Amino acid sequence: MGDFNITVNGKTVPAVKGQTVLQAALAAGIDIPVFCWHPQLVPVGACRICLVEIEKFPKLQVACATPAADGMVVMTESPKVVKARQGVLEFILAHHPLDCPTCDKGGECDLQDVTFKYGLDYSRLQEPKHRNIVDENSTFDDLQIGPEIIRNQNRCIHCYRCTRIVDEACFEDDLGAYQRGYHTEILPPPHREIRNLYSGNVVEYCPVGALTNDDWRYKVRVWLTKQAKSVCTHCPDGCNLTHWTFHNKIFRATSRPNENIDRGFICDIGRYGYQQVASSDRLKQPMIKKNGELIEATWEEALNLIKTQVSELKSKLSGNAFFGLIGETSTNEEIYSFQRFLRRVIGTSHIDSRINRKRRLTFGEEVTSRAIAPDHVSYQDIDKADTFVVYASDLHSENPITALRIKRGVRYRDAKIIIINSRSTHLGVRTGATNLLHKPGTGLAVLTGIVDAAVSSTTFDKSAVGLSDQQISEFKQAHTELLLPKAAAMSGVGESDLRAVADSLVRSSNVVIFCGADFSRYPYRDEELLALDNLRRICKSAKLAVLPESSNSVGAELLGAYPNQYPGGKGSDAKSKFEDLWRGPLPDFSGKDMIGILEAINEDEIECGFIFNADPVRVFPDGNYADAVLEKLKLLVVVDSFMTETARLADVILPLSTFAETEGTRTNWEGRIQYTQSAIKPMFDSKPGCEILELLADRLGVSFGQGRPSEVYGELNKSLGDVLPVRYEMFKSEGAIYDRPKHQPKPGFNRVAYNAIPSDREYPNFLTVGNADHHRGPNTERNPSLLKFTGDPFVGLSEIDAKELMISDGDLVKVESRTGKVVGNARVIAELPGKVVFLPENFRELRPNLLMGLKEKFDHVKVTKM
């Protein structure tokens, strides 16, 4: 158990060395009131409410900052303690307005609770209360200090949780405490607002109503609400959320602390990202296209139409004339049901979920065959690592909570961050990170240059990492074009910087390498993976994590949303097993992937399709092509929650319930399978995914009798017990980790092929795509709170390019490529290197995929002022 015991209120309580009295007591279920203390922050002892009596101590001690020691005898509710707490509260309340009836925190306020328990019903202080006046003409003292956050300084009890969260936990600098005593004011720095990506946490953890947000304020009283356990679907981090609902409407999302993942801090995208559930473009009813126009219909009409049309097409064509695409934010159960529906009911293997990839063979296929796979990395590995390599990823906006975990390593364990990217990212700010900023498309040269620097160093201990002289010389022979002086010149990164990074990698005892979304868009994706594997070889201990794109990308890979893979990652030999399980014949094992499907539609081989919770027209890297091709289909059934660009092309639309209305499980980037409760009943006439798929299957003559996620998961659990050794009920307590199959790396280095990106005179700029502040992916623009942070699309230009083209902020510019053009307002971004144009992928008015040609390997563009 513990290292030693202490006695709290007469009860023997185990304590661990380094634990405080408070932590030991809380762990044993003994409650001590706190205001300023938070488990993830360094204790400061500012509020004094946690005073306890400890034997042999002459004075009362603050439980939050007193280390527990062997044999300590602690009393948390003795008359002396109660009297002291009364006194503390009397002082805290001296200037508190006691405006609980009009305060938004009422009902969940720590000060209210503690005062109710300990406080006096009078005050001996005669002094008038100090009032912080914001506006002389107003009786309210509210001050908007950020796009979402409102401050009422009068209610503040100066616990400094907010400023410490911003500084210690979030590594930001946009909130501070000015002045002192009762004049203290919580404010952002002059001429700035609090708008960091984690800013919502200060509202959640304010123990009083001093900091509130527009999102929740004055809409509902907290005691009227119900809570539902949920998991965020905006990125694959898988943070745990609580949805607060009243009358079938969600009012807010807060963190549901999970020690294994988020530790109680979530980003604003997760916090305000629930708002899209009530978006105005929700699909309310099934729709049928008649004479080129979508008109509302009943479920019965829509299902019957699908039945007649599919039966008709199937009588003429084989299953191979059908396809299915599913979005990677769907639940595991939806993905499984979807692929089962297509394979068993429709009879096609043309299924894919990777709709935004440009390359045909991607991860899991080509790469696994070459025996390079990502390691099984988890959040716990981040806590152990002393060096992080972040390759081609804007980790801060793509995986905000993973980034937070890494930054924590920097603060508490002096870990180092090495960022290799062609644009600078927020992760590098104030983390002492080494930034290797390279020319676009030359990441391979940087990686190979680092490996060369390491193996060429006289101090390199090759036997420690199991490399032989022969392997090293083979590496050098194979990569003559990418060795050091050339690699540095090609990438624009200093040779000494490459050497320094190599040196620090070789000396690190535990390295975690992350690569992210930028990476999947790169033309040299597979080669870069090989080069990253080489980088892994020079380290004593290194793990490689490929961060997936969406909240359930890992689940899609696992549960057979890919053409050449059955659920559980099973190959063609499992065909008979699944034929038994699904009681019927299955089509040929091999199918077409996303690009293959579009090509086949173009050549009239495929004529009918089902698109589930996905918007290929919006994200496929050739938007014009996807649009034109999908238009050709004889029958397109779209199952989605919103009126997407793809849904507009549909012949039949079935309204899908959103994540908040659907029970199910999702698998985060670690492979942790987590359960989401449905917070509200399906809105309008929408239905949850599993139910829709069961209805479709039933109508087309094959009933599985599994319309509920728990029933689908039951089958999954039965058939894939070796991969998913978890029963559905177990999710209700905590997620379970799915262990990826391990791959044995082959000895020595991989051979990396590289061709420099040809320069394009006509289209001289290089297009990079990413996320605008407070946005992630194509769905976040449906959340009004997030639009307050970045509301309009923009064309990001470097200072050099802007100067050359005489463009300044806000000017209307045209971005053209060989395949398309978009028009938007320019924004000059100081951190952007020359010749790089940055487009956020978050806004439908400015879609970067219109500029991407499927046949073009690189995204060259031209910018002109309009």
Added chain:
Amino acid sequence: MILSNDTKSKIGEYAKKYPKVKSAILPALHYAYEEQGYLDDSMYEEIAQVLGVKFIEVAEAASFYTMFPKQKRGKYYIQVCRNISCALLGSHHLTQYLLQKLGTKLGETTKDHLFTVVEVECLGSCCSAPMMQVNDKYYENLTLAKVDQLIDEWRAAK
């Protein structure tokens, strides 16, 4: 650039004395105040840069200490004692006389940027009341005539 390179290097040197660089914020503010006679945001920015800390950390510390002036003061910072001994001997009258003579208000600076008059608590010179401190120097046993003379001297000296 507001702070001189000399002050900046002094701040940098001083910071080396501390195991944590944050501890040097207060001495740095003193150096900046000594040179400029007041503190403002742009100085915090420069101090933050020299020390390698966040702007907000410097700004918070400066705002905590109310005796760091945040606005530019006159060349002669006149602090008249208002506590009991000086008050009995007419310090209030003296202050009013000063303000009238200089044509300014309490705490405000004259248009020629020469004088700022404030009232302060006891400066420990009760035996020579009434008294005032001007910049770092005490002027004691004051009379209106003495004050006239001093003001004339300072005006002449500029």
